Amino acid sequence: MKVKQISVFLENKSGRLATVTRVLGDNGINIRALSIADTADFGILRLIVNDPDKAWQILKNNEFTVSETEIIAVQVPDKPGGLASILETLEKSKINIEYMYAFVGKSGENAVVVFRVEEIDRAITFLQENGIRLLTGKEVYTF
Amino acid sequence: MWNREMETIPRPQLEKIQAERLRKTVERVYNNVPFYRRKLDAANIKPEDIQTVKDLERLPFTTKQDLRDNYPFGLFAVPREEVVRVHASSGTTGKMTVVGYTRNDIGTWSEVMARTLGCGNVTEKDIIQVAYGYGLFTGGLGAHYGAERVGAMVVPISGGNTKRQLQVMVDFNVTALACTPSYALYFTETAAEEGIDIRSLPLRVGFFGAEPWSHNMRKEIEEKMNIKAIDIYGLSEIIGPGVSSECLEQDGLHVWEDHFMVEIIDPNTGQVVPYGEKGELVFTCISKEALPLIRYRTRDISILYPDVCRCGRTHKRMNRVMGRTDDMLIIRGVNVFPSQIESVLLEIGETEPHYQLIVDREGNLDDLEIWVEVSEKIFSDEIKKMEELENKIKKEILSILGISARIKLVEPKTIARSEGKAKRVIDRRDVYTK
Known part of the structure; x- marks a missing residue:
């Protein structure tokens, strides 16, 4: 992930x-x-x-x-509030985000947000437990 | 002249004093300093072999490394109880060079600094502003004791706070100034901003040293301040300021030879060169008690002139310092070796640091910028960490050198290399040439 x-x-x-x-x-x-x-x-x-x-x-x-x-990438629906709900989830984990940026894929329906966090393994577990889909490297490189 | 009898003493008599003092000094260091005993034994020289001034050449040299190896007090020739003062300068690896003085040494220092001030005709009628730093640096206290010896009124203001310095200069009717030449120029700049006309003040003479300065700088200071600008020379290892000084002829600096014997050597062979030839200055302390260094290699490049000066003083003159045989820089009066920067970079995790010191004069103050090539070892993808790194380097350098530097992180291969070796220093001040 x-x-x-x-x-x-x-x-x-x-x-x-x-x-x-x-x-x-x-x-x-x-x-x-x-x-x-x-x-x-x-x-x-x-x-x-x-x-x-x-x-x-x-x-x-x-x-x-x-x-x-290493960073984590999250697929975010390209619509109002899409990013906010993911950030809110992450906030609950108290994991510190060093920086983040986003891009829109070829299809234009989804955006990808990448996060650089302090504790990457804990972040991955936490996000997955909360039902957020993380993209694999392969998915992102060819997104 | 502060001490006309000694300053104009005929050479044969001076050399007689020198021979006697040299003989005693060698005997004393042989008996009291294990380092010198070993050195003389190794060179197969007995103290009684040293009888005339010519015998000086036979003695081994002392270097800054020797002081470091014997840090802090290992070269002292008297029991600790007899040392009444120490001074120190920053070292290359964080270790300082420590020098010591007995009560008599402080007296000797006052005497040679009194002569130095006498070279600018300072007397008890004068008010002297000592704007050299007071503290471990020898500049402030050295000038201070000399001025008190002369009987001038001393304003021990130390360095910094230039506006207040100017106010004091104006309000106290200061007639003489002692500081680094670059600080003198900074004075003129600040005065101009404050609308003070230094030229019209009673100030008439300045004693400038602790850093190399050019002929052009002298002209500028003299013009802008309407004073005589006198070049003074010294180094803490020998005594501090007061090793030599220009007289009003401004034609070379008189070395106070009854206390410090001077030679010029070829830095490569160690052989004494004839008068008039360029080489490395070497001093031997022949009256010091606490730290009488034998043939101390200064790394300063100069020329010696043996003839009697127009002022009547018979003590040999040395040329204004013309360069260095090593890579030492003098920045705001502080001795800086590139290796000190290197040690800081090694500490923060660079295994093979590439860096460059860029020294310039911003306005009239020395400015140090250090370029550091960012290797993968210290690179982070986070701005915060890179800024922390910059600050850490800056802080370490401040703590080791005592001066602040701007740190500029640069890409690999930014710093020009010649034959694989990076050029460590770019000095744009041109202090030795103009």
């Missing part, structure tokens, strides 16, 4: 984002979703891609500082 996410350290200077995405594109990596967190000096690019292990290797070969982290 864990999904692999690739994170890349980027300085805040022009062209860096283009370089990363070009390198991935040239190597046949398809980006499913991304989010960027930044400060004045640097940013962290987080990516969900079709082949995370390959993407990791490509970025590493190109001398980026890259890491692979």
Whole structure:
């Protein structure tokens, strides 16, 4: 139930984002979703891609500082209140969300929300016990 | 002149004093400091072999590493009870370099600093503002004791709070200033902002040291303050400020040779070079009691001029420091070694840290920015953790060096490498060249 996410350290200077995405594109990596967190000096690019292990290797070969982290992905009905009910459930568990972002799949009917949490195993158990369907890595990479 | 008799003493007489004091010093360290006994034994030198000033060349060198190896008091040549003061400077691996003084040493220090102030004609009529830091750093107390010896009225204001410094300067009719040259320039800047015309104040002379400064900086200070800017030199290992000083001729710094014998050596061979040739400054303390270092290698590059100065002083002059033989930087008067930064990065988990120190002068104050390449070991996908990392580096550096630095996390391979080795320092201040 864990999904692999690739994170890349980027300085805040022009062209860096283009370089990363070009390198991935040239190597046949398809980006499913991304989010960027930044400060004045640097940013962290987080990516969900079709082949995370390959993407990791490509970025590493190109001398980026890259890491692979595990996240959880939840399919959310693409309608008002869809996300809120999942967050409310998660809130009851007192599990801390480090960050989250969402994307809409090809069909357009469902959205996927990815969570980076402190205690991933407990979060998975808790969400499943509460009837929330988690997506597998394979499902997300090809969503 | 504070001590005309000694400052203008004919060379043969001076050398007689030196020979006598050198002989006694070598005898004393041989008997009281196990480190020196071992060193002299290893070099097969007996104290009685040292009779003339020329014999100095035969003695082994002392380095900063020796001080570190014998931290904190291992090189002291007197019982602990006779030491009345210690000072210290930050070390390369978190260990400080500790120096000690007996009551007589404090007297010697006051004397050489009195001569230094006398080089700018400071007398009991003067009011001197000592804006060097007071504390473990030798600058503040060194200047202070010298000024008291001269009989000037001392304002022991220490560093910082520039607006208050200016108010004191104006209200007290300060005539002499002692601080780092970059702080002097900062003074002028702040004065301009406050609408104070330093040029019209009674201030007439400044004693600037503790960091390298360029000829251009001197001109700027002299113009903006309407004073004589005198270059003073010293290092805590030898005594602190007061090792040498320019006179009003501003043509080299007189080394107070009846207390400190000076040599210039080739840093690679260790051989003494002829007068007029560039090399590393080496000092031997011949009157110190607590910490009489023999042939201490300063790593400062200079040139020696033996001829009598136009001012009449016979003590040899050294050129303004022209560089370093190691990678030490002086930032806001603090000695900084790149290896200190490295030790901080190793501590936070970098196994092979790539970093670069970028030193610049923002306005007139030194500014230190440290670039750190982010490796996978320290990288996190969470901004919070990366900011914590930045703050941790900053805090550690502040605690080790005592100065604050800006930390900039950069991508791998950002820092230029030549032959695989990263350039550790970019110093944009050009203090040694202009």
